[in-house]
Amino acid sequence: MKPIFNIGPSLESRLFVAVICAVSLLIADGLYQFSKPMRVTLNSLVYPIKFIASLPGEFLEESSDLFVTQADLLAEREILISEIMQLREKSQRFEILEEENAQLRSLMDAPLAPEFQKTIAELLAVDNSPYSQQVLINKGALDGVFLSQPVLDDQGIVGQISDIAPTDSRVLLITDIAHAIPVRILRNNVSLIANGSGNTNRLNIKYVAHSADVEIGDLLVSSGLGEVFPAGYPVGIVSDIVRDESKPFAQVNATPLARLDRIRYLLLLDTQAALSDQAQRLDSQ
Amino acid sequence: MINRIHIHLSLLVCTILEIIPMPISFGTYRPDWLLMGLVFWNMFHPQNMNIGIAFLYGLVLDVLLGYTLGMHALAFSLVMYVASIHHLRFKNYSIWQQSGIVGLYTAFHNMVLFWSQHWLNDAFFHLNYFWPIATTMFLWPWCFWLLNRVRRERLRH
Structure with missing residues (x-):
């Protein structure tokens, strides 16, 4: 049964509490980054929702992977091989340049640019x-x-x-x-x-x-x-x-x-x- | 009590629709699903569906979308207040009038979001802000029909 009269605090007082909470959160988080240390925990709390939301996309992707024809795959392979050949040729020149650059930099006493793990x-x-x-x-x-x-x-x-x-x-x-x-x-x-x-x-x-x-x-x-x-x-x-x-x-x-x-x-x-x-x-x- | 389960299940679906991956060019047209869900349930169950719940869903959305905490919470609570005041009148409107009002709610929601962004991050105004209003207005009749079926199905049992 629906009660005819609303129970609990009035709408205005509810709004007042909600707005005070939201604005103080905005100030604390937006100006002082107070949620930064808790974000990992907060994110793992809502992870189930995120996971469900990612399902349709993954399903579509997997099913589209299933229906690729052999001809398409062969064509893609061809393109990738030619791309690799071009990149290898470039990297040959790049290695020589890198070495030369390192030598020049050491001559100038400049620090070497570090290599990054990717x-x-x-x-x-x-x-x-x-x-x-x-x-x-x-x-x-x-x-x-x-x-x-x-x-x-x-x-x-x-x-x-x-x-x-x-x-x-x-x-x-x-x-x-x-x-x-x-x-x-x-x-x-x-x-x-x-x-x-x-x-x-x-x-x-x-x-x-x-x-x-x-x-x-x-x-x-x-x-x-x-x-x-x-x-x-x-x-x-x-x-x-x-x-x-x-x-x-x-x-x-x-x-x-x-x-x-x-x-x-x-x-x-x-x-x-x-x-x-x-x-x-x-x-x- | 049983009422609440299907309310929250449908709101959960709305939340998922808010974050479901879409091609990047459609992102600007994404309607405010959660707002439609909240307004709908507020219309029929104003005693279960109040500002506090809107606040909590806003907070969840803030975490999910990586916004500053409180941004959607503030916008949803304000919209919910306006919707709660007018829920009896809103219920008696025709579906087209309702969709106009929902458009106004979405505009209000987006305006609060823009203000808080502008205040915190110096966001400047962009015409793209108007797209969600149009898509939400367009989708309201369908959303209403769907959620109404959920509600009827529940009442029959």
Whole structure:
């Protein structure tokens, strides 16, 4: 039976309590990051929901894998073989260059660029709203993922790890409005900061002086400042520049090189291990 | 008591629909499933379905989507308050009028989300914010029909 009169506290007092709770949570979490240590626990609590949500996608993928014809597989194999041949040829030249570079760097007494351990992760889910651009990947704390670990695809930098659960983790894309990455122009080493725009195909470059030497088509690579992303990985290409003298800075936009709208496999760079290796080597010297 | 089980099961389905993987270009059109579920059950069971429950589901959604805790909780509690005040009138509206009102609720929900994002992260306004309103309005009649069947099925037993 439905009671005719509402039982319990009035609507207004309920709303009051809820709003006070929500706003204090927002302040505590948004401004002071109080939930950061508990996020792994919170994430493992809601893991069942996430797991059920990932089932239909996995099922579709598996069934589409079942119905691939032999001809398709052979064609794909052909493409992959030719790609491997081209890459091997490139890596032959690359090895010589790397050695030469190391020799030159040691002549100049500059530290060697460390080699990173890489882990391959697969995409689980995408959360793409203008408010937040994140993807979920299938590697988590158990696979040695750590906070702010750099994430790449085969073209360039994708983002960094923002949230870790035991078996999966969340990647904040470089185009998220809350994300910024220090970059430099490959052509002339001008340092800039690329902010996310909330749009998967655009980065906003902030605080560019009108006189700065920036041209359309310039390649932006990570500068290694900020110590999250290692130096020298491609980030984007400058796509348009508006030099409006009435504004304090020039408006510069860039297109990310990583294909953020069609992510499938991602590379996680183990910068922590490489850095501790380097520190040990410096200690022993 | 039995009422609550199917309410929460259907809300769980709504939560799953909110996070189910979709191609990245469809992400901006994702309707607010959970909001539709909450408004529907509030209309028929206002005594079981109140601001507190909306708050809790908002919190779960915040954790699932990796938002700052409290963002969806705040938006859902405010929408739930407005919906609870008007639930008797809302029940008597035709389905098309209802879908208009649900559109307004979604707009309000998105506006609260945008404000809190703007305040915390300096988000700036984007026309894409309007898409969920359109898709939610479009899907409300179907959602209503489906949830109403769940409700009737339950009442018969």
